[in-house]
């Protein structure tokens with residue numbers, strides 16, 4: 001971590017769609033001296049996203065990009081990313097699939113947090129499927145985004161044991177807490193290794 005002290009922080013954008021608890025934890029992390037990133041832009045595809053409030057109260061520039069037309073939406077996105085000189089994109093509960101073209105433009109610069117131990121349980125409803133399959137462990141993963149869903153290089157994972165009394169909801173709660181610890185640590189690890 002000491003590696004970043006004194007260096008200028010990278011400009012990061014966080015993409016959200018809803019609640020934004022990971023955004024909140026990333027904002028808190030980015031305020032710290034040891035953080036290698038500065039969050040300069042928050043993007044939401046949903047104007048009602050609760051997470052937008054965290055951007056507003058922290059005076060972070062935020063934009064809503066409506067995804068009626070993917071091409072148009074991504075053109076607007078690209079414009080904003082260039083304007084704010086974004087060097088790292090953190091997807092945090094962003095529910096839209098970015099186009100191949102967009103991903104290739106930012107190859108190696110987009111991270112995502114996923115609520116399972118990838119490569120297991122890609123896609124949606126991870127906790128439900130984990131419980132249905134009577135798995136013994138679950139967790140969350142921060143990975144690089146490539147053009148295949150939830151398939152990029154794994155940066156960091158956190159694993160927990162599933163208890164007999166656990167269900168979809170209890171796992172969702174526990175794993176969200178882990179998300180908040182894991183994402184900042186994964187960002188530090190990722191940027192230290194470049």
Ligand code: GRF
Nearest residue numbers: 019020021022093113114115
């Ligand atoms: C989390 O479960 C995260 O792992 C997944 O989407 C959810 C986002 O939650 N990628 P929040 O909007 O950050 O609270």
